[in-house]
Amino acid sequence: MGEKRTDRKAAMEALLDEISTIFEATPLRRLLPRIVGLKEKLRTDEVRLAVLGQMKRGKSSLLNSLLGESILPTGVLPLTSVVTEIRYGSTPKASVRYQSGNLEEIALFDIPEYVTELRNPGNRKRVLALHLLYPNELLRNGLVLVDTPGFGSTYSHNTAATLGYLEKVDAAVVVFSVDPPITEVEANFIRELRKDIPKLFFVLNKVDLVSKADVEDACTFLRNELGNRLGLSHFDVFPLTTRTRGPGEAPSSGLASFIDHLREFATYSHDQTLLLSVLRGAGQVLDLASFALSLRRSFGALSASQIHEKRMAMQLLLEETTRGRAAIQALLREEQQGLMQKIGTDLETHVRMSTPYLEERLSSLQRANPSSSGRSLGLLLEEFFNKEITTIFRDWRMREDAQMSAMLDEIVSRYTARANQILSTLTEGIGMLTDLPVTKLKVNCGLAMDSRVSYSIERIFYSLDSFLLAVPPLLQRPLVFRRARASIPDRLDRNSGRIRFDYLERMERSFLQLERSLTSQIEDARQTLAESLEAPCSDVGMWNKLQAARSCVYLLNQ
Known part of the structure; x- marks a missing residue:
């Protein structure tokens, strides 16, 4: 089994080396980094x-x-x-x-x-x-x-x-x-x-x-x-x-069965999964490379006037692809603004609804602590606001993040489909002009977000200035609670502002990542195909090697 495993790995390494050699001799060299990544994956044997x-x-x-x-x-x-x-x-x-x-x-x-x-x-x-x-x-x-x-x-x-x-x-x-x-x-x-x-x-x-x-x-x-x-x-x-499990206790039957399946996977399916993963990546790169090289070869049998005519037509397709990419950029910014407006509205509504709730909670605290005064009262209020404001916004953010996650998933799916449609229009248009079989190119994209928001809780202890500390407890308590109640809108607003800014930063980073991911993949395909228009290629040997590599990928995927 060890020798077979080594042979399969060596065969895959040789195939990737052959693909690299093909790419190095053509404008397709811009695709080399993707092959290098696949070779590294295979080398680690993980x-x-x-x-x-x-x-x-x-x-x-x-x-x-x-x-x-x-x-x-x-x-x-x-x-x-x-x-x-x-x-x-x-x-x-x-x-x-x-x-x-x-x-x-x-x-x-x-x-x-x-x-x-x-x-x-x-x-x-x-x-x-x-x-x-x-x-x-x-x-x-x-x-x-x-x-x-x-x-x-x-x-x-x-x-x-x-x-x-x-x-x-x-x-x-x-x-x-x-x-x-x-x-x-x-x-x-x-x-x-x-x-x-x-x-x-x-x-x-x-x-x-x-x-x-x-x-x-x-x-x-x-x-x-x-x-x-x-x-x-x-x-x-x-x-x-x-x-x-307790000491010496065997795993449950369900867990034991799952461990057995993983052990079989690790022993017998490891190589197959690794090869499938590498082959999948190689196949995607070869699809683009083959279509681009087909385009270059198709020009070899045409007259100068025919080449000029087809280049002009294809240039229009490439320009349309550029406009489609720009449209995605503009529309994504509108989507971002729309989500931020929704978050702002949701946050304002939450603050408005939370104000009477927090006022009532403060009144309950006042009734439950009839004798607290001085520094102990300040610490009591500090703990109260810390807990209540954190809870108010934490629970809201859990709900809002769930909504945003669903909306962002829908946006990613919709714009990935739009990007794929742009590439499909490009390849189908080129196929019609050149009678080439159309190769479906695919954009892959995910959306990542980040968050580091914290809550701003003023230390109530320090708000009890020397004047209030000197006031008799019977007069001090109403003054302190009146001041605390009056501060509620400002406390909620200050924290909502921090959360709004946090969402703004997250959205900007996330949409920028999405925009770059989608548009760079479109541009990668567009530029590769555009470079194929620059010089006809009639190198049959190079073409045969590329098709042989594609055949190997196809056969190994079976």
């Missing part, structure tokens, strides 16, 4: 198996169960805030890779300091990823387990970390739980996920929380949703529990 799911589905708990030890932090709050990669190592070891590129080794017990939202809020420590080495047989053949932040998380930067990592993923475990089995957000996520990840496992977690009959109903419902609604085939759903 298959990244990401554990994905919405927050609190039990992803980290599942990984701990697979490792047989509680290494990754778990809890009742959304914890994971950065990606964690787990590889094989003879001894457990952890290191942190920062966004600056620096690598720092850390103790295992310090892992929560870097990967949890509680200890590293908003990823203030600028951690790119946590790398963990662990002596587990599942990992010995190059399988890399990846713990990801929950998508659709309350903390949008967590969703950003997951979305930004997906292009590196070769296979995935999607974790659901029985409460409920699948949500609309999860369905939309899987609908996009299946387009680019060749192997998916599905886990139904927390089955110990419901009856056996409820587990069977949840499994049936989940299978129907995945098969009938999302169009998946040849998949398994593994119902299990990741409840912490």
